[in-house]
Amino acid sequence: MHGFISQTKTLCCAAAVFAAIVLSGCMSTNPVCSPSSYTGDAAVCCPPTADDTAGVRDASDAFYAALNQMFLGNIAPMDAVWSHEADVSQLGPMGGRIAGWDAVDQEWRLVASLKLGGKVVAKNMQVVAGPCMGYTVTEEVGENMAADGKPVKVYFRATNIFRKEKDAWKMVHHHTDLSEGLIEATGERQ
Structure with missing residues (x-):
């Protein structure tokens, strides 16, 4: 024993x-x-440098710019900010757990096809970074449009995780609160 x-x-x-x-x-x-x-x-261990923290913040800013482009139907910026590896995941406002790049990409393409319009910004962001991984904790604030053209207010708490791949910070996980308003507006729930 x-x-x-x-x-x-x-x-x-x-x-x-x-x-x-x-x-x-x-x-x-x-x-x-x-x-x-x-x-x-x-x-x-391995404390972050100012470049690590700035890199994660820049990657987060690029994600929110890509998110707003996706609301207009443009998926290319979203493809650019994400890692295309099998270990990525998303827990978004429509519920469910999406794992693997192919599934995450398919979900973003579906949302882009809805052309929800509007804009979401990150507020009160906390950035934590290391040499190879980093994350942000933030509030997503803004609005999208329902199918009937009426605005739907957006307020989520969000966590985003990034990994350095070939000297570029890529998103590997996005997690937000559920949104009954967006689920009702789009008719989508996972």
Whole structure:
């Protein structure tokens, strides 16, 4: 039994170290840790640079510009901001969980075909970045148009996750609150 417990502790510790390295985006086997910039209580391995934070913010801005173009029926900017890998996902305002680039792309194309019009902006954004991964927590505020041409107010809390791919930040996950107003306006629910 003692050997099993020791082995289990070793595996758990190894898994925790692996997860910390992968999730922080640091590929070094001996990551250098520094005090957290928030409270100083936690250690942050591979601390972000100003370029990492700016890169994630720029990628987020590009996503919201692409979102507004998509509302007009233009899908090309949305294709450009997303990673095209199988591990991307979306939990959008119509509900459901969409996984994999092909499914996410299909969903964005469907929304683009609705030509909802309007505009959504990100407000009160918090950006957290590392060398290879980053995320934003924000509020999406604006309006779209229902099929009858009436405006539908939009207010969601949103989390967006980005990954650096070939020196460019790409979206890998988008998650918003559900919107009964948009579901009713479009007749779509997943």
